[in-house]
Amino acid sequence: MAVGPTALPSAADHLTERSVYVSIGVVPMLSTGQPDTADAIVVGGGTVGAWCAYFLRRSGVGRVTLVEKRTLGEGASSRAAGVVRTQGGTRWAVQLGEWSRKFYLRQHDEIGIDSGFTQQGYLLPCFTQADVAAARDRMAMQTALGLSVRWLQPAEVDELNPTLAAGSTLGGTFCAEDGYLSPPRNVTAYAVALATSGVQVRERLACIGLLTDGDAVTGAATSAGPICAPLVVLTGGPELAEVAALAGIRVPTGGVRHQVAVTQRHPDLHPSRLPMVFDLSAGLYWRPEEGGMLFGMSNPDEAPGAASCVDEPYLAQMRRRLAELVPVTAGLGLRRVWAATIDYTPDHLPIIGPARVKDRTLNGVTVVSAGGAGMMWGPGVARAAADVALTGTSDVVDTAQLGLDRFDEDGNSALTADPIALPFPGHAPRRGSGRDEPGRPPPGRLTLS
Ligand SMILES: Cc1cc2nc3c(=O)[nH]c(=O)nc-3n(C[C@H](O)[C@H](O)[C@H](O)COP(=O)(O)OP(=O)(O)OC[C@H]3O[C@@H](n4cnc5c(N)ncnc54)[C@H](O)[C@@H]3O)c2cc1C
Numbered sequence: 001m002a003v004g005p006t007a008l009p010s011a012a013d014h015l016t017e018r019s020v021y022v023s024i025g026v027v028p029m030l031s032t033g034q035p036d037t038a039d040a041i042v043v044g045g046g047t048v049g050a051w052c053a054y055f056l057r058r059s060g061v062g063r064v065t066l067v068e069k070r071t072l073g074e075g076a077s078s079r080a081a082g083v084v085r086t087q088g089g090t091r092w093a094v095q096l097g098e099w100s101r102k103f104y105l106r107q108h109d110e111i112g113i114d115s116g117f118t119q120q121g122y123l124l125p126c127f128t129q130a131d132v133a134a135a136r137d138r139m140a141m142q143t144a145l146g147l148s149v150r151w152l153q154p155a156e157v158d159e160l161n162p163t164l165a166a167g168s169t170l171g172g173t174f175c176a177e178d179g180y181l182s183p184p185r186n187v188t189a190y191a192v193a194l195a196t197s198g199v200q201v202r203e204r205l206a207c208i209g210l211l212t213d214g215d216a217v218t219g220a221a222t223s224a225g226p227i228c229a230p231l232v233v234l235t236g237g238p239e240l241a242e243v244a245a246l247a248g249i250r251v252p253t254g255g256v257r258h259q260v261a262v263t264q265r266h267p268d269l270h271p272s273r274l275p276m277v278f279d280l281s282a283g284l285y286w287r288p289e290e291g292g293m294l295f296g297m298s299n300p301d302e303a304p305g306a307a308s309c310v311d312e313p314y315l316a317q318m319r320r321r322l323a324e325l326v327p328v329t330a331g332l333g334l335r336r337v338w339a340a341t342i343d344y345t346p347d348h349l350p351i352i353g354p355a356r357v358k359d360r361t362l363n364g365v366t367v368v369s370a371g372g373a374g375m376m377w378g379p380g381v382a383r384a385a386a387d388v389a390l391t392g393t394s395d396v397v398d399t400a401q402l403g404l405d406r407f408d409e410d411g412n413s414a415l416t417a418d419p420i421a422l423p424f425p426g427h428a429p430r431r432g433s434g435r436d437e438p439g440r441p442p443p444g445r446l447t448l449s
Helices: 020-024 047-058 091-111 129-144 154-160 183-197 237-245 312-325 327-331 374-391
Strands: 040-043 064-067 122-125 149-152 172-175 200-202 207-213 216-222 225-228 232-234 254-263 276-279 284-289 292-297 334-344 351-357 360-369
Touching (some): 040 216, 047 232, 047 360, 047 374, 122 154, 129 149, 149 154, 183 200, 216 232, 232 237, 232 374, 276 312, 292 312, 312 327, 360 374
Parallel strands (some): 064 200, 122 276, 216 360, 232 360
Antiparallel strands (some): 216 225, 254 334, 284 292, 351 360
16 A cells, blocks of 8 residues: 555555564474573573574573564564665774674575675765765775765766756765665564574563572573573664663663654665765665665654654654655655654663673673664674674784773763764653653754754
């Protein structure tokens, strides 16, 4: 069913995201019997936890158990837009993006299946002189790290991207190697990787706490009983703070609504005419999908909290912005639209580091978040987390500053936030805050004309 921009369907009529877990739910992933010991336990079967469990096995860990309270991919990971951008605003973002992109490219050789990565090219347009100055500084940092990003003059932007309203930019940065993957296919890929590498996957099993002896972990308590292990990796995406709190670990991450829509097909939206674009000032991005355009957005004024229904007024607002920049979309109906809870960290940077309980390190526990960038950074974050869990360091990225000790009591980070991020809440969620509890100051980055 296609719906016009002025005749949005009711929430009940919305086509939802493709639910990969519905199809893989019938695949017998459940290992039989409850193991009572393992060499490592990973909590969470999203892209971060699953690839981490796989990399732990690849590093030679014998018995790796993955504990997932629902089914694999049932969190944010199956619902993402799939954007893989190496043009990050910090060296961590660039390195994690590059490592992940290269992993997606070699997956087929390594595991016989891939996440459907398509190299499409990604444009970050500039609309003000301040945008241009920031983009040029960023490009210098990115090229120094080996990224093949280049500056496009306004006329080159128009030539490369004929769907964009001509003359609307002051130029922009472009990386031809950026692209997108298929999130459901990524879940299938890691499900296969887990099965073939011998990770014991325990679906519908919740972690309900950690077992400790002094300052060291000795295992995890689960809804079906304890599992002993000297190493535990905690993931959880938008629910990471809750997972960590079960063990008394304070993690200042949260979740907030993010929505994605796909327009009907149109010849002007053919992939050859449509590089991916991130309109940073509006927090709006788009890419080709099924002959139409997929676009996604977060509302920076929205309070954190779990969300699964579409905010139609905000969607309409974003459609107006999109129509200004890509006029052909103005008259197009929507084929699919969905909302889901996206994870965020206060500084839009990943968390990869040891668990801390009241200023003391809990040995053997590694806490991991991809900070809302699990498609673009997920495998890199997962490999770095596996490395840190086993050796304390990683050659994927320097994790020395990415641990929980960068946050103060209120969740404020000692690091400068990554400037190339969705307009997520710009600070730590308040304790016990929810959608019905106003008080979060908006970061004020959204500029809609
Ligand atoms: C609509 C949307 C669009 C997005 N688009 C993009 C994009 O284009 N590019 C990009 O890079 N990122 C994107 N993201 C973000 C990306 O999807 C996430 O960063 C990523 O999926 C996080 O992976 P994860 O494994 O940390 O979390 P999840 O995928 O949420 O997995 C966490 C898992 O932990 C499980 N769990 C929770 N509590 C427990 C417990 N107590 N015991 C056991 N298991 C538990 C959950 O059931 C869940 O399966 C998007 C997100 C959304 C919602």
